[in-house]
Amino acid sequence: xxxxxxxxxxxxxxxxxxxxxxxxxxxxxxxxxxxxxxxxxxxxxxxxxxxxxxxxxxxxxxxxxxxxxxxxxxxxxxxxxxxxxxxxxxxxxxxxxxxxxxxxxxxxxxxxxxxxxxxxxxxxxxxxxxxxxxxxxxxxxxxxxxxxxxxxxxxxxxxxxxxxxxxxxxxxxxxxxxxxxxxxxxxxxxxxxxxxxxxxxxxxxxxxxxxxxxxxxxxxxxxxxxxxxxxxxxxxxxxxxxxxxxxxxxxxxxxxxxxxxxxxxxxxxxxxxxxxxxxxxxxxxxxxxxxxxxxxxxxxxxxxxxxxxxxxxxxxxxxxxxxxxxxxx
Amino acid sequence: xxxxxxxxxxxxxxxxxxxxxxxxxxxxxxxxxxxxxxxxxxxxxxxxxxxxxxxxxxxxxxxxxxxxxxxxxxxxxxxxxxxxxxxxxxxxxxxxxxxxxxxxxxxxxxxxxxxxxxxxxxxxxxxxxxxxxxxxxxxxxxxxxxxxxxxxxxxxxxxxxxxxxxxxxxxxxxxxxxxxxxxxxxxxxxxxxxxxxxxxxxxxxxxxxxxxxxxxxxxxxxxxxxxxxxxxxxxxxxxxxxxxxxxxxxxxxxxxxxxxxxxxxxxxxxxxxxxxxxxxxxxxxxxxxxxxxxxxxxxxxxxxxxxxxxxxxxxxxxxxxxxxxxxxx
DNA sequence: TTATTCTATGTAACCGGTTTCACTATTCGC
DNA sequence: GCGAATAGTGAAACCGGTTACATAGAATAA
Numbered sequence: 001x002x003x004x005x006x007x008x009x010x011x012x013x014x015x016x017x018x019x020x021x022x023x024x025x026x027x028x029x030x031x032x033x034x035x036x037x038x039x040x041x042x043x044x045x046x047x048x049x050x051x052x053x054x055x056x057x058x059x060x061x062x063x064x065x066x067x068x069x070x071x072x073x074x075x076x077x078x079x080x081x082x083x084x085x086x087x088x089x090x091x092x093x094x095x096x097x098x099x100x101x102x103x104x105x106x107x108x109x110x111x112x113x114x115x116x117x118x119x120x121x122x123x124x125x126x127x128x129x130x131x132x133x134x135x136x137x138x139x140x141x142x143x144x145x146x147x148x149x150x151x152x153x154x155x156x157x158x159x160x161x162x163x164x165x166x167x168x169x170x171x172x173x174x175x176x177x178x179x180x181x182x183x184x185x186x187x188x189x190x191x192x193x194x195x196x197x198x199x200x201x202x203x204x205x206x207x208x209x210x211x212x213x214x215x216x217x218x219x220x221x222x223x224x225x226x227x228x229x230x231x232x233x234x235x236x237x238x239x240x241x242x243x244x245x246x247x248x249x250x251x252x253x254x255x256x257x258x259x260x261x262x263x264x265x266x267x268x269x270x271x272x273x274x275x276x277x278x279x280x281x282x283x284x285x286x287x288x289x290x291x292x293x294x295x296x297x298x299x300x301x302x303x304x305x306x307x308x309x310x311x312x313x314x315x316x317x318x319x320x321x322x323x324x325x326x327x328x329x
Numbered sequence: 330x331x332x333x334x335x336x337x338x339x340x341x342x343x344x345x346x347x348x349x350x351x352x353x354x355x356x357x358x359x360x361x362x363x364x365x366x367x368x369x370x371x372x373x374x375x376x377x378x379x380x381x382x383x384x385x386x387x388x389x390x391x392x393x394x395x396x397x398x399x400x401x402x403x404x405x406x407x408x409x410x411x412x413x414x415x416x417x418x419x420x421x422x423x424x425x426x427x428x429x430x431x432x433x434x435x436x437x438x439x440x441x442x443x444x445x446x447x448x449x450x451x452x453x454x455x456x457x458x459x460x461x462x463x464x465x466x467x468x469x470x471x472x473x474x475x476x477x478x479x480x481x482x483x484x485x486x487x488x489x490x491x492x493x494x495x496x497x498x499x500x501x502x503x504x505x506x507x508x509x510x511x512x513x514x515x516x517x518x519x520x521x522x523x524x525x526x527x528x529x530x531x532x533x534x535x536x537x538x539x540x541x542x543x544x545x546x547x548x549x550x551x552x553x554x555x556x557x558x559x560x561x562x563x564x565x566x567x568x569x570x571x572x573x574x575x576x577x578x579x580x581x582x583x584x585x586x587x588x589x590x591x592x593x594x595x596x597x598x599x600x601x602x603x604x605x606x607x608x609x610x611x612x613x614x615x616x617x618x619x620x621x622x623x624x625x626x627x628x629x630x631x632x633x634x635x636x637x638x639x640x641x642x643x644x645x646x647x648x649x650x651x652x653x654x655x656x657x658x
Numbered sequence: 659t660t661a662t663t664c665t666a667t668g669t670a671a672c673c674g675g676t677t678t679c680a681c682t683a684t685t686c687g688c
Numbered sequence: 689g690c691g692a693a694t695a696g697t698g699a700a701a702c703c704g705g706t707t708a709c710a711t712a713g714a715a716t717a718a
Contacts (some may be wrong), residue, residue, distance in 0.1 A: 014696040015698085016697065016699075017698090017699095018697070018698060018699080019697065019698080022697090024695095029695065029697090030696075030697090031695080031696060031697085034696080034697085053703090055703095056702095056703050056704065057702070057703050058703085058707085061701070066705060082717085115705095142717080175712080
């Protein structure tokens with residue numbers, strides 16, 4: 001069955017399309033009697049305005065384009081949930097494209113959004129600032145997520161350095177002085193920032209502390225391997241900070257397998273606060289992806305309404321202290 | 330900066346808009362020299378076709394509208410990931426709306442998609458078939474997720490009954506005869522199906538078994554409470570099937586708190602296979618939300634291309650046997 | 659050579675809305 | 689009771705694409 005158009009409604013109600021449009025959009029200068037006739041016709045025909053036509057003629061779609069990489073697990077859904085909540089609160093919709101790896105795909109995704117979205121939210125963890133800039137159309141506003149540099153565009157990031165620094169402060173306060181950091185992939189911005197933040201804060205608060213950094217890949221097994229190597233080398237650390245929870249959990253398990261007590265002999269902390277961390281009592285930094293998404297959307301809608309310019313927000317994660325660094329009372 | 334339009338390109342290349350359009354869309358009847366001039370103009374102006382205009386004139390958007398409830402945790406992201414992968418493989422985009430609770434919101438979300446999408450994928454766990462039918466426009470195809478009845482439309486569901494039956498079979502094979510089922514919310518279709526599938530299969534395979542069913546709400550605490558009640562009542566069950574993993578984990582913890590061995594004294598199984606389940610050794614049914622999403626998209630694209638009609642697919646979850654029902658070797 | 663096909667291109671209508679502008683019929687001020 | 693302001697309405701242009709149709713010129717057939 002063909003969808004009724006505004007002209008069908010106009011014919012049915014014996015008015016012009018202009019009157020129908022005015023009625024639909026709640027303009028004031030419509031006679032109540034006319035309005036009623038139009039609304040009756042709308043109901044009778046089951047008329048629903050065509051969003052593409054409206055976008056075209058108004059040059060406005062009330063839609064936000066979202067381009068994100070293939071995030072794993074909770075993060076993705078929390079980010080989207082946060083965006084969606086903020087967007088629907090202000091009457092916006094979300095056009096979603098996930099971007100698997102390469103930039104060419106991102107370019108294509110963004111091109112396909114031209115005309116359908118009023119603004120863009122782009123998360124490109126690995127892209128270089130200048131690549132990213134070439135990607136984004138100059139014609140519509142964009143907000144970036146988790147980027148080092150936005151080239152004049154608002155950027156919202158998780159403050160990995162501050163988060164890692166909080167762990168360093170926690171370790172320092174506990175009096176730990178021989179510390180192991182299991183890093184994430186070197187290519188990853190987050191991983192580098194977490195290392196840097198941790199290292200700097202530790203040096204500041206406990207200059208005498210010894211810090212060993214070993215590579216990892218965000219997988220549980222990397223945490224295990226790091227602990228095994230540590231034990232084999234005879235290096236007796238008293239605290240471990242892994243760049244994410246999965247590695248921290250691996251490390252914790254391996255320590256216990258080797259009859260070391262956590263937190264008695266070694267304290268362990270991670271980053272992210274995945275659900276498992278709460279269940280297994282891992283101290284970690286809680287990252288609020290939903291807030292990140294919501295704030296990005298709010299910033300973009302502000303931009304779309306002409307108010308607000310560049311912004312640079314770093315969302316600081318919360319330190320969640322659990323049994324892995326604190327003796328049970 | 331204003332986006333270049335097709336007329337700008339036509340002027341720049343000294344041709345008509347028709348030639349530009351033909352070049353862009355790869356029609357054959359364009360002179361190579363003209364094509365080159367057009368492509369040069371496109372590059373010079375940074376022209377990107379306006380998707381809204383194209384949708385309008387072709388009555389085709391290459392976009393799929395997705396309306397899903399606010400799913401918790403992994404499910405949402407896996408579902409979307411599955412859809413996105415399948416969609417982008419066939420050149421489609423995803424316009425997402427999450428629907429918090431009420432139908433009015435769903436109606437609004439669907440109305441806003443009119444003209445923007447070629448088809449719909451709708452998941453409405455609580456809506457009645459007739460309500461749902463009234464919601465969906467007759468003008469575009471739709472595929473339903475997790476619905477009892479599609480009223481002629483394709484339906485893709487997780488086969489909760491078969492999944493629950495698999496647990497029943499597992500328990501029966503283990504020789505368990507005094508069994509507790511912790512249900513999900515009564516209002517929930519999934520919860521009712523899981524109970525039904527479990528009950529029926531158990532009756533079939535072990536008619537002598539005694540089954541107690543207690544209410545729950547999918548929260549961890551409900552699992553704990555159910556075990557406490559069970560212990561207080563003196564009912565000595567030897568197997569517990571909770572309608573989801575969180576309740577199963579709560580039950581498992583409470584059993585161990587009360588010095589009961591899992592799986593020695595009581596075996597425990599859940600449903601969903603959340604990441605925690607793997608970590609804590611909980612036997613459960615693995616639900617493949619990504620496959621559900623991907624298959625729904627593939628079905629819809631088939632529908633959009635005119636091939637394929639009604640379909641009813643039940644995706645059977647996999648039984649994953651872990652330490653909570655099986656003695657370690 | 660002339661009639662006929664074919665290729666390449668342009669003109670203009672159309673998709674379904676919004677909105678400017680012109681116009682008529684009121685209502686208001688005096 | 690008359691001119692001015694105002695409310696209500698419709699015709700038509702426009703948004704940026706696609707495409708049916710017309711047409712001119714070149715290639716082919718007779």
